[in-house]
Amino acid sequence: MVSGGRRAVARCDALGVAPYSDMEGGLFRAYLTPAYAAAQSALAGWMEEAGMSVRLDPAANLIGRYEGMVADAPALMIGSHLDSVKDGGRYDGPLGIMLGVEAVDALNREGKRMPFPIEVIAFGDEEGSRFPAAMLTSRAVAGVLDLGALEVVDGEGVTLQDAIAHFRHPRLDPGSRFSTAAGLGSGTPDQVRGDDYLTAKHPTALAYLEAHIEQGPVLEAKGLAVGTVTGIAAQLRYQAVVTGQANHAGTTTMPLRRDALTGAAEMVLAIETIARGDASDLVATAGRIEVLPGAPNVIPGEARFTIDIRSGDPDRRDRAAGQIIAALEAIALARGLTLTVDLIHDLPASPCAPDLMDRIDAAIAIVGQPPFRLVSGAGHDAMVMAALCPTAMLFIRCRDGVSHNPAEHVDPADAEIALQVMLGFIDRLGDSVAAA
Missing domain, CATH: 3.30.70.360 (Alpha-Beta Plaits)
Incomplete structure (x- = not known):
């Protein structure tokens, strides 16, 4: 059987070419474009295979949900972004999503449920590559996006409201559990209405975990596969x-x-x-x-x-x-x-939750890696999600520290280590919730 980490990397590679890119000869996946919708469609299928129900929220975030043992308990959210910069790398964002899917798949294959649901979320326009404001959809989920932020226009003169109103998600195979969230409006079931955008705010969450390539050289210089993020600049x-x-x-x-x-x-x-x-x-x-x-x-x-x-x-x-x-x-x-x-x-600067960092450190030690902490100079959806719930980040080594570049590279073995750390983190979080 192919390891989950290797499969996560392979799926990022699969999404690096047409029809999942808006440019020929490279990767550019802008928010709410046909390539973005195609990538969501593929991801929705992988989420379903892992045992999740799948939906779109009013900001066109794709969310896979794996139910827990306790009905209506706050969810552990695992996510990152699906969009990319122009001529970018394949792992910046999507790898964290794919590892979230693999973590749920591992639990599902074991028939294991946690005392909380797990939601794997794929955010859009984190990079700000289409509209001149980064982290639009995570800000909507965290409830820190105001109406004025929706008055933005892309380079082609298309407003965010028009883009979201005309976004159509490819239909999946008959019998798929994929659906849109309640309140997205009448008409076709794969249409998202712009006037509902701010209702994407998540009601509550237990914690948010984001695995991401480091986008820098520190881990490689230390000879480490992964590291615990202390906060975001x-x-x-x-x-x-x-x-x-x-x-x-x-x-x-x-x-x-x-x-x-x-x-x-x-x-x-x-x-x-x-x-x-x-x-x-x-x-x-x-x-x-x-x-x-x-x-x-x-x-x-x-x-x-x-x-x-x-x-x-x-x-x-x-x-x-x-x-x-x-x-x-x-x-x-x-x-x-x-x-x-x-x-x-x-x-603002966004420190990660100390208790969640401790759980990541413990999970890193269990897989045989020395725990190591580092700060993130790059922004991530985690810094926005801190307004909703405690956050944690796991950095994964990338070759030469290169990112936002087609040369971006992640060793599948490092991705597998990251997956095992995430599973260890989930177990430890489950133990603490069950004991509370």
């Missing part, structure tokens, strides 16, 4: 718009130019300089830039770029953000440009 993300004057590139002399792109370029370098000068865990990134009108013979009249600022220390993060915005405003003023900077999201 605080994040700020902004959208900056620099406005100048579009004009003819051949007739406008240099002193008369109000070039939005050159102004934005100076701003991006200022962001890097400030972050480097802090000499700490602070990082700042201008990850996406767009120039208008985008013609070779026209001076750019507008440039838009994102700013991502992170630190394990929220005060350090906020202080750097103030310095960065002040520097950008000074550059705009000196160049005769207009600058607007809008806050997209503010995610």
